[in-house]
Amino acid sequence: MSHLHLPAHRLTELVDALVEQGWYKGDAFLPEALHVPLLAEVEAMAARDALAAAGVGRGSEHHLRHDIRGDAIRWLDRESLAQRRYLEAMGELQQALNQALFLGLFEYEAHFAQYPPGAFYRRHLDSFRGRANRVVSTVGYLNADWPADGGGEMVIFDADVPERELVRVRPEAGTFVCFLSDRVPHEVLPTRYPRASIAGWFRRNASLGGLVDPAH
Numbered sequence: 285m286s287h288l289h290l291p292a293h294r295l296t297e298l299v300d301a302l303v304e305q306g307w308y309k310g311d312a313f314l315p316e317a318l319h320v321p322l323l324a325e326v327e328a329m330a331a332r333d334a335l336a337a338a339g340v341g342r343g344s345e346h347h348l349r350h351d352i353r354g355d356a357i358r359w360l361d362r363e364s365l366a367q368r369r370y371l372e373a374m375g376e377l378q379q380a381l382n383q384a385l386f387l388g389l390f391e392y393e394a395h396f397a398q399y400p401p402g403a404f405y406r407r408h409l410d411s412f413r414g415r416a417n418r419v420v421s422t423v424g425y426l427n428a429d430w431p432a433d434g435g436g437e438m439v440i441f442d443a444d445v446p447e448r449e450l451v452r453v454r455p456e457a458g459t460f461v462c463f464l465s466d467r468v469p470h471e472v473l474p475t476r477y478p479r480a481s482i483a484g485w486f487r488r489n490a491s492l493g494g495l496v497d498p499a500h
Contacts, residue, residue, distance in 0.1 A: 289373075289376065290313075290373050290376050290377065294310060294313055295376070295377065295380040296380075297310065298310060298313075298377070298380075298462055299380060299381065299384045299385065301462075302381075302385070302420070302462060302463075302464070303384075303385070306443060306463060306464045306467050306468055307440055307450070307451075307461070307462065307463035307464070307468050308460075308461065308462045308463070309440075309451060309453055309459065309460075309461050310459065310460045310461075310462075311456070311458065311459050312458045312459070313424075313458060313459065313460035314373075314424050314425075314457075314458045314459075314460055315458070316457075316458070317369075318366070318369055318370055318373065318424075319424065319425070319426050319428075319457045319458055320428075320457075321364075321365070321366035322366045322367070322370060322396075322424075322426050322482065323426040323427065323428070323457065323480055325364055325366055325367070325396070326358075326396040326398055326426065326480045327478075327480070329358055329396065329398075330356070330398050330478070334358060335356035335357060335358050335396065335398055336356060336357060336358065337356050352405070352406050352408075353403075353404070353405040353406065353472075354399060354400070354402070354403030354404060354405070355397045355398060355399045355403055355405065355472075356397070356398050356400075357395040357396060357397050357398075357483075358395060358396045359393070359394070359395045359396075360393075360394045360395060360396070360482070360484075370394070370424070370482065371392065371394070374392050374394070374422065374484060374486075375392070377422075377462075377486075378392055378486055381420060381486065387419055387420070387486070387488070388488050389419060389420065389486040389487065389488060390487065390488060390489050391486070391487045391489070392484055392485070392486050392487070393484060393485055393487065394422070394482050394483065394484030394485070395482070395483055395484075396480070396481075396482055397480070397481050397482070397483050398478060398479065398480050399436060399472065399475045399478070399479040399480075400475075400478055401475060401476055401477060401478065402474055402475070402476075403472075403474065403475060403479075404471070404472050404473060404474040404475070405471055405472040406471055407439075407441065407446075407469050407470065407471040408469065408470070408471065409465070409466060409467075409468070409469055410465040410466070410485060417487045417488045417489065418465040418466075418485040418486075418487055419464070419465055419466075419485075419486055419487065419488050420462060420463070420464060420465060420485070420486040421462065421463050421464075421465045421468075421483070421484070421485050421486075422460065422461065422462050422482075422483070422484040422485070422486070423438065423453075423460070423461045423462075423481050423482070423483050423484075424459075424460050424481060424482045424484075425453075425455040425456055425457055425458065425459045425460070425480075425481050426457050426480040426481055426482070427455055427456065427457055427477075427478075427479060427480055428456075428457040429456075429457075430454055430455055430456045430457070430477075431476075431477070432454075433476065434454075434455075434475065434476050434477050434479075435473055435474050435475045435476045435477075436454075436455045436472065436473060436474070436475030436476070436477070436479040437452040437453055437454055437455065437472075437473050438452070438453040438455070438461065438470055438471070438472050438473075439451075439452050439453075439470060439471050439472075439473060440452075440453070440461075440463065440468060440469075440470050441468070441469040441470065441471075443467045443468055443469065446469050452473075455475075455479050455480075455481060465485060
């Protein structure tokens with residue numbers, strides 16, 4: 285099976301939005317040939333209990349907080365064709381971001397995330413300013429035919445007026461969101477149905493206290 289390329293005009297659209305407002309939402313950005321097998325894969329993982337409860341914080345600060353987030357995750361490791369294709373597509377995006385914005389992105393990490401009914405993720409930033417080697421965050425949604433009353437929307441807030449909602453993103457298959465990790469507050473509203481996505485981060489090689497920040 286051949287490599288799937290992201291359309292050049294969609295990459296340009298994403299880069300322009302990131303420059304103008306710090307975030308991007310693209311409907312039908314991911315082709316079916318990507319999101320359909322990825323959904324099947326994460327559903328199979330969930331069925332065999334191969335997903336792990338996600339925590340908050342990093343390193344020694346990492347711990348489970350179900351009052352903050354309720355998803356279960358598994359890091360992508362290129363073990364399937366679908367994962368390799370998704371990571372190759374993100375490699376194209378990384379190249380486009382570096383060429384257009386000179387961000388110096390050198391690595392991409394991503395995990396499957398499944399939210400069971402009732403789960404949510406309270407408002408947060410993906411990175412802290414001044415400690416940011418996570419530079420650009422991505423979310424690719426996998427659930428087809430998401431119902432209007434399904435909940436589970438990602439809310440993006442104004443970086444300068446944190447109480448102000450800018451957009452609510454329905455977790456519909458093929459939708460792709462990208463935003464600046466240390467600038468854009470966001471949350472996941474409680475979902476009524478199992479909600480599957482891939483969360484990812486483009487990283488710079490930053491060091492903290494002389495130590496390279498570990499990937500995860």
